[in-house]
Amino acid sequence: MTAIYEIIVMLFILSGTFLTLAATFGVIRLPDIYTRNHAASKATTLGAMLILLGAMFYFLFFEDHFNSRLVLAILFIFMTAPVSGHLIGRAAYNSGVKLWNKSVADELARDRKKMKQGKSI
Amino acid sequence: MFEILLYIALFLITVAMFGLIYRVIKGPTTPDRVVALDALGITLVAVIAILSIILRTNAFLDIILLIGILAFIGTVAFSKYLEKGEVIENDSNL
Amino acid sequence: MAFQILLNFVLAFVWMFLKTSYTPATFIVGYFFGLLILFFFRGFFQTRFYLKRVYAIIRLVLIFIRELILSNLAVLRLVLKPKLDIRPGIFALPIELERDWEILLLSNLITLTPGTLVVDVSPDNKTLYVHAVDIDDLNDAVSSIKNSFEKAIMEVSR
Numbered sequence: 001m002t003a004i005y006e007i008i009v010m011l012f013i014l015s016g017t018f019l020t021l022a023a024t025f026g027v028i029r030l031p032d033i034y035t036r037n038h039a040a041s042k043a044t045t046l047g048a049m050l051i052l053l054g055a056m057f058y059f060l061f062f063e064d065h066f067n068s069r070l071v072l073a074i075l076f077i078f079m080t081a082p083v084s085g086h087l088i089g090r091a092a093y094n095s096g097v098k099l100w101n102k103s104v105a106d107e108l109a110r111d112r113k114k115m116k117q118g119k120s121i
Numbered sequence: 122m123f124e125i126l127l128y129i130a131l132f133l134i135t136v137a138m139f140g141l142i143y144r145v146i147k148g149p150t151t152p153d154r155v156v157a158l159d160a161l162g163i164t165l166v167a168v169i170a171i172l173s174i175i176l177r178t179n180a181f182l183d184i185i186l187l188i189g190i191l192a193f194i195g196t197v198a199f200s201k202y203l204e205k206g207e208v209i210e211n212d213s214n215l
Numbered sequence: 216m217a218f219q220i221l222l223n224f225v226l227a228f229v230w231m232f233l234k235t236s237y238t239p240a241t242f243i244v245g246y247f248f249g250l251l252i253l254f255f256f257r258g259f260f261q262t263r264f265y266l267k268r269v270y271a272i273i274r275l276v277l278i279f280i281r282e283l284i285l286s287n288l289a290v291l292r293l294v295l296k297p298k299l300d301i302r303p304g305i306f307a308l309p310i311e312l313e314r315d316w317e318i319l320l321l322s323n324l325i326t327l328t329p330g331t332l333v334v335d336v337s338p339d340n341k342t343l344y345v346h347a348v349d350i351d352d353l354n355d356a357v358s359s360i361k362n363s364f365e366k367a368i369m370e371v372s373r
Contacts, residue, residue, distance in 0.1 A: 055171070
């Protein structure tokens with residue numbers, strides 16, 4: 001029985017580790033801040049959540065103790081990760097970081113320009 | 122076997138953290154560095170979870186919540202600083 | 216909704232007093248019977264039966280988790296692909312939701328969708344500016360945002 005429990009915990013922790021490594025690889029490899037933000041804000045979140053779930057199952061199975069703070073931490077990371085990704089993206093755009101030169105469309109710049117013209121008229 | 126796999130996971134996450142530190146140092150723009158720092162904070166949470174399994178103690182589990190909250194607040198403060206040039210705005214007409 | 220939940224609690228306490236036993240088990244049984252009574256008299260309320268809303272919230276959470284897993288698979292595919300032949304860009308997405316917290320939920324969901332990330336919201340709350348990794352195969356992402364997410368959020372807020 002302990003073998004099955006160990007396999008479950010290990011599965012969670014190893015998949016979380018793999019996702020974290022993939023996120024790092026993406027942050028190093030991708031060309032500009034916005035695409036890097038994709039990798040960092042999605043893959044790291046699920047990676048950390050899986051590792052925390054693994055830790056929760058470990059303490060539940062082997063120490064007979066259900067840690068509710070881990071559940072709170074998982075919920076907190078799940079709620080705040082998209083918010084911080086969005087905030088960094090908006091701050092980058094507003095502080096004038098250029099998109100990657102192979103980007104195909106930028107409708108935000110077009111609409112902002114339109115709005116500015118509308119105001120000046 | 123279980124212990125060895127845990128140590129391997131810890132090692133791989135440390136490698137990932139070094140990759141993120143490379144991005145923090147090199148990153149051409151400041152938002153790049155902020156993205157890498159945010160990811161570093163969340164990775165630190167994972168490191169603490171694995172460490173507390175290796176040491177078989179639940180004393181560190183409160184720290185997980187704390188670091189999660191601090192990483193989020195740090196990211197919010199950084200992006201607000203990048204956007205407006207200050208973290209806490211003073212209302213001058215008060 | 217709040218009124219119905221309060222009524223349900225009152226019914227549960229009435230059940231506890233009728234049984235003269237004050238344990239959590241009795242409370243749960245009383246809550247269940249109160250739920251049955253509310254269900255039979257649901258036609259007399261102004262608003263709809265609140266379990267429907269609870270069901271909608273649970274479905275929204277499940278959608279969140281599914282999107283998180285799918286988007287991670289997409290990021291893995293993007294990162295581990297040997298050649299980097301993506302065409303990123305920012306596009307404008309008109310939305311129908313109006314209240315602030317609905318837009319917050321929708322933009323969180325979009326950020327968790329494979330390959331999309333919200334960059335800005337227009338000042339009149341009518342357009343979201345979404346950065347997409349691959350702007351070519353965007354059509355199904357947009358249609359899923361339009362059809363399933365907005366509908367699921369409206370189901371909760373209505």
